[in-house]
Amino acid sequence: MITLQVSRYRPGQDAEPVFQDYEVPLRSDWAVLDGLAHIKDHLDGTLSFRWSCRMGICGSCGMTVNGEPRLTCGTFLTDYGEGPIRVEPLRGFPVIRDLVVDIDDVLAKLAHVKPWLIREGEELPLTAEYTQTPAQLEAYKQYSMCINCMLCYSACPVYALEPDFLGPAAIALAQRYNLDSRDQGDRFDLLATDEGVWGCTFVGECTSACPKHVDPAEAIQRYKLTAALTSVRNLLPWGRS
Amino acid sequence: MRARRTPEPYLWLLFSGGGVVAALLLPVLVLIFGVLAPLGVIEPPPAARVRALLDPLLVRLALAAVVGLCLFHAAHRIRFTVEEMTRGGRLDVVLAPLCYGAALTGTVIAVLVLF
Amino acid sequence: MTALPSYRPRVHPLWWARRRAYLVFVLRELTSVFVAWSAAYLVLLARAALAGDAEYAEFRAFAGSPWVVALNVVALAATAFHSVTFLNLAPRAMVVRLDGWRVPGFLIAGGNHSAWLAVSALVAYLVLRS
Incomplete structure (x- = not known):
């Protein structure tokens, strides 16, 4: 016993x-x-x-x-x-x-990052295929393994201290679509905020807690670099999109 | 969670740059000038030698950049760590200007000393 | 759902001391205090050397006093800890691809640490050659 x-x-x-x-x-x-x-x-x-x-x-x-x-x-x-x-x-x-x-807050955050393939312009027939190479699949596959168990949120001291923080799984989920070759969406305004990636101080415990080896901490740091370079580019007069 | 202008990406770039510079350069400099030379393990470089090292404009520019980046790195980390350790996210309106202001002041002092 | 009388736990005032991983995180972040000190120390050194031989002798007396040496020994440990942790974590922000093959993180970290050693050796050579 x-x-x-x-x-x-x-x-x-x-x-x-x-x-x-x-x-x-x-x-x-x-x-x-x-x-x-x-x-x-x-x-x-x-x-x-x-x-x-x-x-x-x-x-x-x-x-x-x-x-x-x-x-x-x-x-x-x-x-x-x-x-x-x-x-x-x-x-x-x-x-x-x-x-x-009560997990309502995290469920709302997961939905907030537009976790679906965003296409712009052309409407292909429903029977059309969007093929990917193994390398294109590998680029985001790790982040698609998330099972929304929320252990990463529980391990994250930033989320406990700042409940507005978007948090590990939601940002990893956004990266799952950002890095998908079929996705054409822009999640910059959702992620590059004080409550988004800039709220993270890289404690790294989300990754230690993840039972699926998703590595949300890596997803966040990678997007910090993307967002910082995009911000600098937007500052340049010839860089504005 | 609406999008708005935020200084965080630029502060993060300064923090990261400072982190890399500090990681590559500080331990060896502290070892030589802070520990080995004062303890007499190695012959302390005479003043003329240090002046000769600092003579090229490029070295002084680099040292000013290193000092400035290290200070902004420290300011960024101290700001967030103090807020997290004290559970005081509300302190940010005071603490952020204080930390980065101190880093900026230190950088200006370094430039005045070197040039 | 909000009508439920749910219990909202408070974050413990010493939360960072109650879990090993959090303590290591806080120690990692606090190395930055010594990064700032080291940068200030270098400025003091440069100022004294540029001001003249008398000021430099004064600085050497200051640098040789027991509490400054003790502070610098701690600063050496802290900056070295900063180097190890920062260079280990840096590859997580960037993905390096060679001809489509993703370079694993430990190789990038190993490269970073090799660069650290090389830069340290170069700086030591430039400073100490007579």
Whole structure:
């Protein structure tokens, strides 16, 4: 058996989150999420948490495990020795109940960066293909692996301090389209702002937290360079577009 | 999050340029002039030698640029670090002019000393 | 959704001391204080040397006092830490392609560190040759 110290917040009952201890079987094939499911099924049906696929692709089971933002489906009980394991909601977000956080802000930010292929001018028939070379695919593929689990936001101290900060996943998502050869959009006005890339101080923890190796920190630094050079070019009388 | 004019790209370029210059040049200069020479490990360069080093216009221009870039690098980092460590983003209206103003003053002093 | 009485956690006043990665980040950023000090020290050195031999002797006495030496030892450690971290992170902002092949970050960082060594050796040679 291993002890899970689970953060509980029941609106109307708790003024602030409190920890509750549960003993769950320590099985080598059990992730933290299996331990939480065991609690809900057998020990305490009032515990609330989000989960879906249990295989690291839906991005809904992100929580803070022993202080680190983790996907609980891919974080195994045996990684923590004798325990106890402390399970808290993702940091940096308002807590709705127990381990469930309010993610509306990030969802709005993801939509804000126009995350779709923007075409200008010609309307090709729907049957037309936009072919890409392997090199063109490789240019943005890494950034398309994001599963919107929001671990990067939870790891980012800038987001916790400045909730207006556009944040790692949204900027990486914008770069996913900026670097796509089929995209003709211009996201400069969305990204090159004080709340956009200029808000980032390159802590780098978003990249450490990412379970999909997206490297949002790299996406942000690359766009800082792009945006800085574009800004300088716009300053030159012959450079204005 | 509407677009507006912001000085951040230019400040970031100064910060980055200063970061590269500081990374490449400062450790060796501090090692020679700040540690080894004062401790007597190496013979401290005499004043005439330092004057000879500073004689070419290009060297003085380069040193002024290095000092200015390093100061703007430091100003940029100190501004953000103080705001983050104190959770004081509201301080920016005061802190930003203070930091970059100090960097600009230091650069002017360096130019006055060297020319 | 806003009608829900959600709990809004506050950022801890010492948040940067409560996680190793954040502490390293803050230390990395605070090296800039010593970058500024080093730049100021070089200006003081140049000023003394240009002012004359008496002023230079005065500066050497100042530079040799224990607290200035101690400060410069810390500055040496801080600027070296700055060099390592900055040159490691620089390749993240730029993507270098050779004939379509993306040069991996560790090669760029390795190139940066080699450049650091080469520049340091060149500066030491120019300053110390007699």
